[in-house]
Amino acid sequence: MRTSLPMFMGLGLLALAPMQAQAGGADILKSQCSACHALSKPASVTIDDLWTRKAPDLWYAGDKFNKDWLVAWLQNPTRIRPAGYPYFKNVIKGPKHDEIDESKLKPHVHLAKADAEAVADALMAMKPDGVVQKGIYKGGSVNMRMGAMTFDKFRGCIACHKGADGKGGFSGAELTDAGKRLQPDYIASFIKDPQKIDPHIWMPTLAMNDRSIQMLTGYLIKLSGQEKK
Ligand code: HEC
Ligand code: HEC
The missing domain is CATH 1.10.760.10 (Cytochrome c-like domain)
Incomplete structure (x- = not known):
């Protein structure tokens, strides 16, 4: 199809605004989060992979989290897993049972409001088929x-x-x-x-x-x- 140049540019401008917001969240995920979190489904997962995992997978985030919680938590992260993740790297033998080694637990990165919203949007769009049973x-x-x-x-x-x-x-x-x-x-x-x-x-x-x-x-x-x- 042939489109005249001005019309083509007009369409481009219309599409630009919403796309930019989305790209922002996805860019932050890639640059600031992917070192620890898996953002796409790993080809296969072995027990060894769990051993080297640094943080919970986020590739099915859109079917896991409530968006309001994400926006708030990303700005002000609190501990969700008392011994961090994975817990077995952060425990030491106590006299009776394992104890949490608090010195190993680092605070989570936090984001400014606009970035938290953009990242939450990008995460909520990650809804791969077949992970969560809808309507269960x-x-x-x-x-x-x-x-x-x-x-x-x-x-x-x-x-x-x-x-x-x-x-x-x-x-x-x-x-x-x-x-x-x-x-x-x-x-x-x-x-x-x-x-x-x-x-x-x-x-x-x-x-x-x-x-x-x-x-x-x-x-x-x-x-x-x-x-x-
Ligand atoms: C240095 C590694 C590291 C980086 C970088 C990192 N995270 Fe995390 N993230 C963690 C760990 C560890 C946890 C688990 C914390 C807990 O359970 O208390 C976590 C938990 C989360 C959770 C909750 C997951 C769940 O299943 O409950 C979300 C959402 C999240 N991170 C998003 C992000 C985003 C977005 C970024 C980038 C802006 C990011 N993280 C960067 C290590 C990291
Ligand atoms: C042997 C230890 C163990 C037992 C027993 C156990 N869980 Fe879990 N549970 C886990 C681990 C490990 C995870 C996921 C790890 C993570 O993301 O931090 C998990 C995750 C979950 C989650 C999802 C949480 C999330 O953030 O993804 C729910 C819900 C849950 N368990 C409920 C239960 C219920 C209900 C029971 C009892 C019927 C139970 N669990 C028994 C270890 C256990």
């Missing part, structure tokens, strides 16, 4: 007592994740605000089959029925003070 979380009422019992006792989640009382393990992420940080379908998909989302990750696949998956997901969302959908 059905919502509905939650029995918080049963949820706590299941999390703390029946399923032993607190061996690795801190419970509501702040006690528990530190090899997994803090989940008491999971509903603010994570999308419900991601939480449910991860509980159902952690290995499908993150192969070889040190969270066991517990062969749980759907009722338990719904209950634990609802429990974590409500625990975070998030409205159930």
